[in-house]
Amino acid sequence: MQKLHRKMIPVLAPALLLGLASAAHAMVPESIQVPAGHQVAWETVGVGEIAYECRDKPDAPGELGWVFMGPDAVLNDRAGAEVGRYYGPPATWEAADGSRVTATQLAVAPAGEGNIPYQLVQANPAMGEGAMTGVTYIQRLDTRGGVAPATACGEANKGERQIVRYQADYIFWKAG
Structure with missing residues (x-):
């Protein structure tokens, strides 16, 4: 049986995110600019969890570390209403109307200590018709938390999963 641990971080109320998101968007690193x-088609705030597992690192056989296993988050609009989900693997953004996209990572940029990096992904063609139809790029901005656990990962806890809370803005772009 796997042990499951959760690390809690403060999550801001969606109403407070309006001002924060605008400030974050003004300072987007060049490497993750669309x-x-x-043009921006949709702005959401993802609030949820990221799972990590203590296991052999994929890029360093025989070396143990916390390996990203996948996200599970609710996507809210700026008013705080749930408008979709973000989950994986594979990383999938799904609108409440059932349309969804997967994507390929193009770039990341540092987002400050304790925060998962900013990210730019190129969307694959949407599955289903709806909000995700025509999405070309997705940016992850204004991240809070989500980094791998700070606790040791070794033979004693190999196979252990830990869940960390996170929050991020997901900005969906379409060709204009």
């Missing part, structure tokens, strides 16, 4: 010719 190419010209695209």
Whole structure:
């Protein structure tokens, strides 16, 4: 039986995120900027969890570490209403209307100590018709928490899973 641990972080109320998101968007690192010719189609706030497991690192056989297993988050609009989900693997953004996309990571940028990095992904063609139809890029901005656990990962706890809380803005772009 796997042990499951949860690390809690403070999560901001969606109403407070309006001002924070605007400030974060103004300072987007160049490496994760969306190419010209695209416009914002949808802005959401993801609030949820990321699972990590103590196991052999995929890129370093024989070396143990906390390995990212996948997210599970609710996507809220700026008013705080649930409008979709983000889960994986594979990383999937699904709107409440059933349309969904997966994507390929293009770039990441540091987001401050204790926060998962900012990210730019290129969306694959949407499955289903709806909000995700035509999405070309997704940015992850204004991240809070979500990093791998600070606790040791070794033979004694190999196979252990830990869940960490996180929050991030997900900005969906379409060709303009």
